[in-house]
Amino acid sequence: MTSTDHHQELDVLVLEYMALVDEHLVAWDRIASLFQQGHEQISEAKYTMGPRNVSAECYDLRMTAIHGIERRGATEVSLRNLYEERLLQEKDEAAAEDAQDSKAEGVRNRQRPNRDNDQDTNQVSASSESKESEEKVSSASSTGSSTKKPRKPDPLFWFGAFAPRSLRMAQTSFQKSLSEVVEMATIQAKLFDLEQRIKSLRQQN
Amino acid sequence: MAAIGDEDSITGLLLAGIGHIDSRQKKNFLVVDAKTPLSTVEEAFQEFTKRKDIAIILINQHIAEEIRPLIDEHDQAFPTILEIPSKDHPYDPEKDSVLKRVRRLFGE
Numbered sequence: 001m002t003s004t005d006h007h008q009e010l011d012v013l014v015l016e017y018m019a020l021v022d023e024h025l026v027a028w029d030r031i032a033s034l035f036q037q038g039h040e041q042i043s044e045a046k047y048t049m050g051p052r053n054v055s056a057e058c059y060d061l062r063m064t065a066i067h068g069i070e071r072r073g074a075t076e077v078s079l080r081n082l083y084e085e086r087l088l089q090e091k092d093e094a095a096a097e098d099a100q101d102s103k104a105e106g107v108r109n110r111q112r113p114n115r116d117n118d119q120d121t122n123q124v125s126a127s128s129e130s131k132e133s134e135e136k137v138s139s140a141s142s143t144g145s146s147t148k149k150p151r152k153p154d155p156l157f158w159f160g161a162f163a164p165r166s167l168r169m170a171q172t173s174f175q176k177s178l179s180e181v182v183e184m185a186t187i188q189a190k191l192f193d194l195e196q197r198i199k200s201l202r203q204q205n
Numbered sequence: 206m207a208a209i210g211d212e213d214s215i216t217g218l219l220l221a222g223i224g225h226i227d228s229r230q231k232k233n234f235l236v237v238d239a240k241t242p243l244s245t246v247e248e249a250f251q252e253f254t255k256r257k258d259i260a261i262i263l264i265n266q267h268i269a270e271e272i273r274p275l276i277d278e279h280d281q282a283f284p285t286i287l288e289i290p291s292k293d294h295p296y297d298p299e300k301d302s303v304l305k306r307v308r309r310l311f312g313e
């Protein structure tokens with residue numbers, strides 16, 4: 001690679017870097033305005049409910065994260081809904097257990113074929129099948145009512161059963177800011193990667 | 206995700222659903238007030254940077270300013286450190302670590 005190639009590549013990287021810096025500043029503006037909204041709404045909630053009722057003393061110490069981050073490759077990150085993932089995992093596990101149980105039941109209840117009175121057994125098995133299917137239907141209907149989707153944990157309830165509108169709005173603002181945070185983290189990781197490449201190209205020159 | 210910030214910022218982020226306390230009572234957030242010693246903030250920051258389950262650390266810019274040497278030492282893409290505004294301290298671009306790195310890169 002000639003020195004002009006080096007310089008051209010460096011120019012491209014620097015331009016890309018500056019574009020990302022610009023994106024970083026724009027993303028920062030968006031985050032700052034969402035945080036500002038959130039802070040104002042929390043202040044309003046504190047005014048309405050009293051400062052002690054919207055404080056760290058109210059946090060539920062059994063909390064589990066609803067949102068998390070997933071890393072994709074060297075520079076990409078995305079937002080994960082950990083609550084939905086946990087629900088799906090639980091469903092899969094329950095389905096696997098059900099499948100195992102039904103398999104075990106099938107082997108245990110296996111009947112020996114009796115060739116002497118084939119017709120009778122056919123009738124008996126048909127009737128027992130219909131009984132089984134009825135049982136299955138009834139058990140499905142009974143479990144259907146009991147296996148309701150568990151309520152999504154909402155940190156809003158840490159601050160009382162009837163949280164004011166301002167606190168609800170603060171929650172929305174901070175929830176919106178999470179996607180911006182993820183975007184900004186991706187931009188910063190890309191900036192970091194470009195910095196390393198620019199530095200190494202400079203050293204080669 | 207982890208967060209170090211004042212009470213309002215942490216309350217907002219926990220309302221959004223990022224708060225987590227594991228079975229060993231390890232939190233992924235730290236509420237910093239006037240009484241919090243600097244060593245506690247430093248320890249929390251160092252712990253979060255070492256944890257494998259954390260990809261982003263959110264920290265209020267005015268708190269980041271207090272542990273600036275530690276933040277400048279951090280030379281990995283992940284966990285990414287994002288400086289966020291707080292209620293009482295508006296964003297100051299002069300203190301932004303990304304813009305500082307840009308200036309350093311271009312020799313200013």
